[in-house]
Amino acid sequence: MTVITAGAVVTARNPVHAALSLVLTFFSSAFIWMLLEAEFLAITLVLVYVGAVMVLFLFVVMMLDINIARIREGFIKFLPVGIALALIMFGLIYYVVSGDQFSLESMAAPVAKAADYSNTKELGMVLYTEYVFAFEIAAVILLVAIIAAISLTLRRRPGTRYQNPSEQMKIQKQDRLRIVKMEAEKK
């Protein structure tokens, strides 16, 4: 399922269809994680990627007028390279999984957890106890990222014209309208 939808992402003619197929890809990989008893990762994948990232992506796709024909030009040309890369990746993964380091024989299957086992709770427990220091540092890194992004992009342009709605609301009739009394024109 994941592979089919991933293929659809690349081959779809319409970029919106491609983005929607990517959503489906994420969903099906979330289910693979679910099968591996990693509910937290599965939920995060759906919430973050499907919920936030892909919506943004769709917005961008819909807002920009993308020339599909131009993008598709290289498809056949680069197809052999893509297939070769995919084969190499497959070969490498196969080699690692079947080798003596990580083969099924040397890695015992993990014991299935009890039904009331919550991996979100377990993650939370270690995150805020054992790894609290690392967790705080990660928070600081995000703070620095915010500061950096703002300080690098915020420019105060003194000359820009902008609206001030509260000023606009407070406007009085007298400020805008001047009634001039004039003599009627004589014929």
Add this chain to the structure above:
Amino acid sequence: MTAFIQPNLLPALPEMVMLAMACLVLVVDLFLPQEKRGFTLLLSLITLILVGIATVYVSPASSISTFGGSFILDKLAVTLKLSVYVVTFLVFVYSRDYLKDLNIYKGEYYVLGLFAVLGMMIMISAHSFLLIYLGLELLSLSLYAMIASNRDSVTASEAAMKYFVLGALASGLLLYGISIFYGLSGTLDITELSGIIKSQAASNPVMLSFALTFIVVGLSFKLGAVPFHMWLPDVYQGSPTSVTLFIGTAPKIAGFAMAIRLLVDGMSDLQVDWSQMLTVLAVASMAIGNIIAISQTNFKRMLAYSTISHVGFILLGLLSGTELGFSSAMFYTITYAITSSVAFAVLMLLNREKHEAGEIADLRGLNDTNPWYAALLAIALFSMAGVPPTVGFYAKLTVINSVIQIDMVWLALVAVLFSVIGLFYYLRVIKAMYFDKPAENQVITIKEALDVKILLSANGLSLLLLGLFPSLLMAWCVAAFA
């Protein structure tokens, strides 16, 4: 699940003070008008002093580890942290007038600087892969933003971009090595890791040295050792000199700490492997650094290549794998940071509005107009070249001594040979200052603030003082590894 025991928070007191104060500086700076920006600087300096006091207050007699072994506070950490504070203090004071000239005198420079120092503190004290990586990223992220802070300069943006991309690549390589180690050992903790490596070293040498290679590559990217040095000259030349000053000094100390934690604390049983790798890196760094520096006309670029050659010397001390080697490498790192801060600071003083001083030609005739600064720069350059009685001589001497102690006399000879070659380009700058006449249209004006003058003089003279009495600092370095 085992009950959770509240970790001992006290050893991390300096980090906590730093975080709180950095946030305070950030908020206070927001409400300051541009003409009162000096208050931000003052507050940042107070922060560094406070953190220094906190570090001395918690400094232990023997090593303490907390947060489940992922955080360590020992003599090494205390000494390195204190030297980071001192160097950053100098950098902040020196940068002020330069930033004003470039119209980028903003609070962000100091806030990001403080966060970078926090990252370095974490790197110095980290005792698990996770913390080392997080500290490194905190440091790098702040540095990227600081380099790009001069938004209107194309070269600064280019330098930031290069540093960002190559830094990300280096982090990726480091993480790759870490993940292989994690796959082999199942732990991120360095103490546990060293035990596991000990038991696996005989049975699984290929995988271990494979992972080690990535770690060493990541490390040498961050330190700037050849052949992973490509970013250094461009970043040094492109960034505002105040940021170059910062990048070239304090992070080297943190990088040294990272190397010690990873290679010495974690993988001492693989020493045969990493010694060989470091030997190659050290020889290549000294050769490329010193030879290419000869052809540079830009002073900042020349100093970048000289940094590469100095990194080679630091690696010499590390690769010997003895306590003498580690302490001499530490001495070398700290004194190098102090030395290069003098060189960059003098260059910054020469900077004028509309003209970024950076060429060696800009230094011509400095002795006629400002003999004192010329003398200070000459001391710094002599120290980098390793001429007695400056501190650089003693630093080179101990490093070479440590290499001879492990019977690698050829390596010592190579080091001496390349420092002689290096002497040439340092002397060329000194010749420009003392014997060349300034160009017709060249005006040398130095705006000197009293505090900068006092600090810079003390900084320059400390090179002589440490050169004459190296045991003042060397005693600390020896104690750190005893």
